[in-house]
Amino acid sequence: MPQVVTSQHIVKRQKQFGFHMRKWKICIYGVNARNEEEPLPYVDYIEYVLHETFKPPLRKVIEYPFELREMGWGEFDMKIRIHFKDKASPPVTLDHDLNFQHPQYEIPHVLSFKPDVKPSFMKLLSQAPEPSIERETPLSSNDEASEGKANKRQRDTIAKDRSKRLKEDQSSDDDSQQDSSAATSGDEWSEKINIRALAEKFQELSADDLLELVQLIKANQTEDMYVKEDGEAGEFHIDLQTVGDKLLGVLWQFCEKRLSQ
Structure with a gap:
């Protein structure tokens, strides 16, 4: 087999x-x-x-x-x-x-x-x-x-x-094990994100950008996050209150970059 x-x-x-x-x-x-x-x-x-x-x-x-x-x-x-x-x-x-x-x-x-x-x-x-x-x-x-x-x-x-x-x-x-620890520690995002403003930025993204945004979230999903995906309806739900500061910062940067193009 x-x-x-x-x-x-x-x-x-x-x-x-x-x-x-x-x-x-x-x-x-x-x-x-x-x-x-x-x-x-x-x-x-x-x-x-x-x-x-x-x-x-x-x-x-x-x-x-x-x-x-x-x-x-x-x-x-x-x-x-x-x-x-x-x-x-x-x-x-x-x-x-x-x-x-x-x-x-x-x-x-x-x-x-x-x-x-x-x-x-x-x-x-x-x-x-x-x-x-x-x-x-x-x-x-x-x-x-x-x-x-x-x-x-x-x-x-x-x-x-x-x-x-x-x-x-x-x-x-050779150094993959050492690098794995760096992936979890990383550069922490220290500033607090305005979640309401971030959600509004999501609404302004194009369909392709939204697809990439979903992949970004899924790649960094943890057990503490509320995420629900309905493939048949084509819907993806996330509670931004459950997302950590680091990922919130990355999502904010992603939106800023895409909306400025």
Whole structure:
């Protein structure tokens, strides 16, 4: 089954609207029942549908592990479309929550296919380091030992490749832990904001600016804040009384910048 792995870290000395920029990466690995990595030979390519502020928002990746790298300051919900080598099988769309709560998180997904798929595609689906298909003739003890060693070598090779990729990511993120503390302490906004005046500024923003404002709020939402989103009605509610001084200051600066353009 495919497993979506997301990793992210803070970029030093880069901020936007008072918030640290982050580099993030998404990969899609194959994982078997023993939680071991295996290839995805039945996948043709992956499409990532990003937030519309990314240009272009649609990204196509054709090589395993279908890695996508980007940079930004906000969290958002995205779509991941898996296209299969059997064109008779329709693409599968996964909902993915890109968030910055953890340096890395993994989400497995189970795929299901119709029973009438082509034999050639069924063969791709059954390909794995240790196939579960029974043989017609029994194996001798020597054959079993040879097959076991071959499968172990294949699993070890995949594991080493993934370990190498993770180490390469970690080597480029040496100071990410140190920077994470800076993201929460930051430059505090000391002045008190006129909440009524801030709410009036919200009314003057354009539709695109309001969308970016919502992303800004969601990226910095805490349990103490009252936020309610109604996707069907296209409404977003927030009680500014529950927002901390720092975020209020950032929202004020955002409005000032957009309304002065």
